[in-house]
Amino acid sequence: SQQGEEDPQALSIQEGENATMNCSYKTSINNLQWYRQNSGRGLVHLILIRSNEREKHSGRLRVTLDTSKKSSSLLITASRAADTASYFCATVPRGQGGSEKLVFGKGTKLTVNP
Amino acid sequence: EAGVAQSPRYKIIEKRQSVAFWCNPISGHATLYWYQQILGQGPKLLIQFQNNGVVDDSQLPKDRFSAERLKGVDSTLKIQPAKLEDSAVYLCASSLHSLAGVVPGELFFGEGSRLTVL
Numbered sequence: 001s002q003q004g005e006e007d008p009q010a011l012s013i014q015e016g017e018n019a020t021m022n023c024s025y026k027t028s029i030n031n032l033q034w035y036r037q038n039s040g041r042g043l044v045h046l047i048l049i050r051s052n053e054r055e056k057h058s059g060r061l062r063v064t065l066d067t068s069k070k071s072s073s074l075l076i077t078a079s080r081a082a083d084t085a086s087y088f089c090a091t092v093p094r095g096q097g098g099s100e101k102l103v104f105g106k107g108t109k110l111t112v113n114p
Numbered sequence: 115e116a117g118v119a120q121s122p123r124y125k126i127i128e129k130r131q132s133v134a135f136w137c138n139p140i141s142g143h144a145t146l147y148w149y150q151q152i153l154g155q156g157p158k159l160l161i162q163f164q165n166n167g168v169v170d171d172s173q174l175p176k177d178r179f180s181a182e183r184l185k186g187v188d189s190t191l192k193i194q195p196a197k198l199e200d201s202a203v204y205l206c207a208s209s210l211h212s213l214a215g216v217v218p219g220e221l222f223f224g225e226g227s228r229l230t231v232l
Binding site for chain 1: 221
């Protein structure tokens with residue numbers, strides 16, 4: 001079953017603009033992670049935020065986490081054509097009884113136009 | 115550092131045939147995962163190994179899918195017999211943590227094996 005749900009499903013912006021993607025999830029989590037997937041390639045880890053953290057930065061990426069709303073957002077600033085990819089949030093739900101696993105959402109397809 | 119290796123990259127088979135995918139995780143990574151990604155969807159976990167033991171296979175269709183991880187290193191995922199709905203990319207990933215119950219951190223993915231069932 002899929003825990004996270006990204007919004008929007010697709011996003012098209014111009015180079016230099018900021019891109020914001022949101023993720024909502026259903027159950028309490030240990031951590032939330034964002035991954036990028038270029039077309040036809042594997043997933044690449046971008047950033048991990050723990051349940052007791054509210055915001056993290058990595059280069060042009062900013063991730064926020066609101067556990068009261070069960071939601072997270074990924075902001076990519078000053079986007080580039082190379083940022084064109086699908087972006088997935090993945091959560092580690094709490095209380096899996098020793099079988100902690102990463103559950104992925106359906107992803108947001110980002111297109112950055114030159 | 116070498117990444118997660120997967121083969122073959124592409125495979126086309128007829129329904130009811132069998133297929134096997136191979137994965138070599140990053141050296142020293144204790145946990146290995148097989149995910150199935152259908153076009154337009156997010157990856158779905160099929161099976162998770164901790165060293166050579168199965169931690170979670172609750173979403174593995176055991177009547178046709180099998181997986182093993184010999185000596186806690188390489189892994190093979192087999193489908194027999196294949197159905198049309200098995201057409202997907204099969205992603206292998208590994209992570210460092212080695213203790214059961216430890217919350218997973220970053221997963222490292224291979225490039226995937228794309229299966230087309232005709």
